[in-house]
Amino acid sequence: MTPLPERAADTSAEQPWPVRLLSAKIGEYVDKMSTCWIEGQVVQLNRRPGAGTAYLTLRDTDVDMSFSVSVRTTTLDAMPPLSPGARVVTQVKPVFWERSGSLQLDARQIRPVGVGDLLARLDQLGRTLAAEGLFDRDRKRALPFLPRRIGVVTGRAGAAENDVVENARRRWPAVVFEIRQVAVQGPTAVTEVMAALAELDRLAEVDVIVIARGGGSLEDLLPFSNEALLRAVAAATTPVVSAIGHDIDRPLLDLVADRRASTPTDAAALVVPDAQAEYAAVLAAKDRLRRTLGARLQRERERLVQLRTRPVLADPAAYVRGQREVVGALRQRAHRRLEARVHREHDAIAGLCRHGRALSPLATLDRGYALVQQVDGTIVRDPEQLDGGELLRVSVAHGDFGVRTVGGAS
Structure with missing residues (x-):
């Protein structure tokens, strides 16, 4: 008979391992694992009367994953009673059942997570998320004034749903909801709330999402401090x-x-406006607008009356008459000034004429003098200029005449 391969890597289609050998190999590997401490949430506890071993299901606090855990009843008796949803830390040893091919955890110690531990962990988580900026006001989005549709994630048959829906419809009767009922506490709360949130977030007509629960103990509210849920909301x-x-x-x-x-x-008051208050605000705004327009019209009416009572509008021709008088006065003044200027210039011309006559040779001729000129127009100033028998022109005050010299210059 051909010996079986020692290692899984040496197997082939011609030399496979039987299922029992693989199961035994897994069991050997698991058996070598040491004990470890793990944290989880108790989902279910089965304890039969008289049995020395009890079984519980321990679920991961963040994802949908669980293990079956066996524990001695004496261990349970030495601690406070466990209830579904309780968070615990337990020391376990992995155990592999070869016949069924199942992995189970054997609990050696179980310790409930105290309130102080929970608060410390929440405080540390809060510091981490704050450092990442998930609490910053700058990243928070404004709520719509009037959402088309409101998504509500709430518990099954809880008062929180009625509080949101009824109060919102009382404020705005036409509001429309998309409601998703989920577990809001217990081991499945985180996954169900996250699934409902993702579904509503994909709906384009949903403008705002309300995650509602009616309060509870610190342990009951732990799902709403779960890191995975918080990051999904962000x-x-x-x-x-x-x-x-x-x-x-x-x-x-x-x-x-x-x-x-x-x-x-209070959430209902945040997501929808109060129809009555908005209607009252509209009426108040209309009243203020009416009063403002009325006051403005009254002021303009009074201004028009004042304008109409002014003389220029009461008797439009008065302004024209006034301007005509002004123009007439200006014309008269201009005429007087022009006439005076003409007289002054006339007197100036007369003076110049008198002065010109006084300086003119004609004035000298009027006094009995005569102007003697040779034929070429040369004025005779000295008898030495003349020859005997030379023809001369003599100009007197009232004309001229010709003369001829007699003899030579003497």
Whole structure:
């Protein structure tokens, strides 16, 4: 008989391992693993009367993954009672059952996570998310004034849904909702809330999403401080309102969400306006507008009356008459000034004429003198200029005549 391969890498289609050998190999590998401490959430606890071993299902706090855990009843008796949803840390040893091919955890110790530990972990998570900027006001989106459709993520048959829906419809009767009922506490709360959030975020007509729960203990509110859920809310494209309804132990969702409502009722007031208040505001605005326009019209009317009572508008011809008088006065003044200027210039010309006559040779001739000129027009100033028998022209005051010299110059 051909021996079986020692290692899994040596197997082939011609030399395969039987299932029992693979199971035994896995069992050997798992058996070599040491014990370790893990943290999880108790989903289910089965304890039969008289049995020395109890079984519980331990689920991961962030993702949908769980293990079956066996524990001695004496270990359970030495600690406070466990209930579904409780968070615990436990020391376990992995155990592989070869016949069934299943992996199980054997619990050696179980310790409930105390409130102090939870608060410390939440504080550390809050510091981490704050450092990443998930709490910053700059990244928070404004809520729409009147959303087309409101998404609501709430518990099944809970009062929170009625508080949001009824109060929103009381404020704005035409509001439309997309409601997703999910588990809001327990081991499946995180995955169900995240799934509902993602579904509503994909709907284009949903303008705002309200995550509502009617309060509870710190342990009950732990899903709303889950890191995976918080990051999903931060990554959503639709504005999210946190309405957990607990003022003492505020979940981290209040800090990541775009708006925080103290109660589901308060959330209704945040996501829709009050129709009566808006109607009253419209009426008040119309009244203010009416009064403002009335006052403006009255002022303009009074201004028109004042303009109409002015003389220029009461008797439009008065202005023309006044301007005609002004023009007439200006014309008269211009005529007087022009006439005076003409007289002055006339007197000046007369003076110049008199002065010119006084300086003219004709004035000398009027006094009995005569002007003697030779034929070529040369004025005779000295008898030496003349020859005997020379023809001369003599000009007197009232004409001229010719003369001829007699003899020579003497």
